[in-house]
Amino acid sequence: MRDSNRTWHFAARPDGEPTMDTFDLREGDVPDPQFGQLLVRVRYLSVDPYMRGRMRDSESYAEPWAVGDPLQGGVVGEVVASESDEYEAGDLVTGRGTWSDYTVLDADDAAPVDPDVADLPAYLGILGMPGRTAYFGLLNVGDPRPGDTVVVSGAAGAVGSTVGQIAGLNGCRVVGFAGSDEKTAWLTDDLGFDAAINYKTTDDYGAALDDAAPEGIDVYFDNVGGPITDAVFPKLNVDARVAVCGQIAHYNDESVPTGPRKLPQLIAPRAKVQGLLVSDYATRFGAAKAQLESWVASGDLQHRETVVEGLEHAPDAFLGLFSGENIGKQVVRVSE
Incomplete structure (x- = not known):
């Protein structure tokens, strides 16, 4: 163990x-877990x-950080001290912690990790929050039907790449937008997308959508917003479903231009x-985890x-998200 903790x-x-x-990186003491808590040595942390949005001083679905707060996100790590009967030292867990060498998790909010199912970083991606987002966002909001x-x-990111594969498992034609030839090749050659469009070229x-989706679009899973979404709306079929998951094209905008009104294209x-x-689907996370783990173990995902x-x-790593440096899930390895 380190004798200090960077955060x-x-x-x-x-x-x-x-x-x-x-x-701001600060160094302090390794924290002590209290009753019902775990001290976890962080192996990997997630940036998303x-x-x-948590860096803005405004209300949103995620509470804004106060200046001076430790940064927080998903972590996977090893329990080094436990004040809970649920876990013991040496167990591998995932939960919501700080960007630190060591973090304290409430045992009730932690979940076990099985390295025999997938490598540890997968529990921050396809077997973590992004995987659940893809699962519920596509199946419940997008409601895909065979032949759609x-x-x-954002198809080469952690959420988008999972969405496309689940859509394929449901008998759909899948088209993805991504930002490099390497990413579009990964989508079609490895993940089974039917077509992929490099939006940068x-x-x-x-x-491009006329070529890739000649029968129109039944489901649009939007991680990006901006000109891509503007181009999709006129191609929507009758009874189309649009799941708005993210708008990363606008996250750093101080003011978003109104532009042409798009709502009439939905009529x-x-x-x-x-x-x-x-x-919103927290009560169903267990079922999603079981299905995602099954698909990963079988090679379907x-x-x-x-x-x-x-x-x-x-x-x-966080800043790289906005320049599209990552393929799949962006994570930070904190310790071996």
């Missing part, structure tokens, strides 16, 4: 895109786009647009993680 704190609210001035065409933006998204297809918060080495580089 990243929220140093300043950013204007526009965060910079290294947003983060929604964290940008499903379009996914495509001038006309509408024409003729009688399309349904619904926002998505995975926390593939996953990939982009691993950034070292706690000291956690801010770089």
